[in-house]
Amino acid sequence: MxxxxxxxxxxxxxxxxxxxxxxxxxxxxxxVRAASFQPLEIVTQSGVQVFSVEIATTEEEKTTGLMYRKELPDGKGMLFDFSPEQQVSMWMKNTYISLDMIFIRADGRILRIAENTEPLSTRIIPSGGLAKGVLEVSAGTAQKYGIRPGDRVAHPLFNGH
The missing domain is CATH 1.20.5 (Single alpha-helices involved in coiled-coils or other helix-helix interfaces)
Structure with a gap:
């Protein structure tokens, strides 16, 4: 030796x-964490819900996302920047916690919500239209706060924030 x-x-x-x-x-x-945390608001019929989100902008951050994490506290999440607006596909490979995936258009309106996603699944979860961002939060968050398609997301990533 x-x-x-x-x-x-x-x-x-x-x-x-x-x-x-x-x-x-x-x-x-x-x-492994995204580079920064920022506030994000969702305006629903029942009021404004405020989240503290990690921003995933680099390819590495977007590829890793919330993989390998064992928990995601209420009020926290990850916002994926897919600029420019495009068809987006997500999956749950190596993701141990169930999530709600909120697909958001460039104007800040929620396009679609995939609720209670299956942990560790390789099933493709499509945006169902053009999306500029995807917000991942703990499963059940959308139902808990009454978040629906058409609600407005306020964050600098989206026009009209």
Whole structure:
């Protein structure tokens, strides 16, 4: 077995190994997070519901989404930016918690809601039309707060926020 004799190289290798271990533990434990949190409001017939959402804008953030997480507290969620408006398809692969997926048009109106999605499923969940964003929240949130297609989402991602 060869050992690294150069102290600088040995230090670098040790640092790199530690970084890789931390990254793999974070990923496996579901600690991969989107870059920022922002407020998002949904105006329903019963009032305004406010959420704190992680924003998924990069391909890595959108691909990972809420995978590997064991919980999603009430009032929290993830907003996926699919600019420009387009047909969107989602799935629940490697997602352990049931979600409500709220598909949102460019004007901020809710297009469709896929409620109580099946954890770990590879079944495709389509937007059913052009969507600019998808909000994922805990399963049952749409019913709990009376969120319906046609309700308005207020967030800088959407026109007329």
């Amino acid at each position: 060869n050992s690294v004799r150069n102290p600088v190289l040995r230090s670098f290798c040790g640092w790199l190994t530690a970084l890789l271990v931390v990254a793999s533990v974070a990923f496996a434990s579901g600690e």
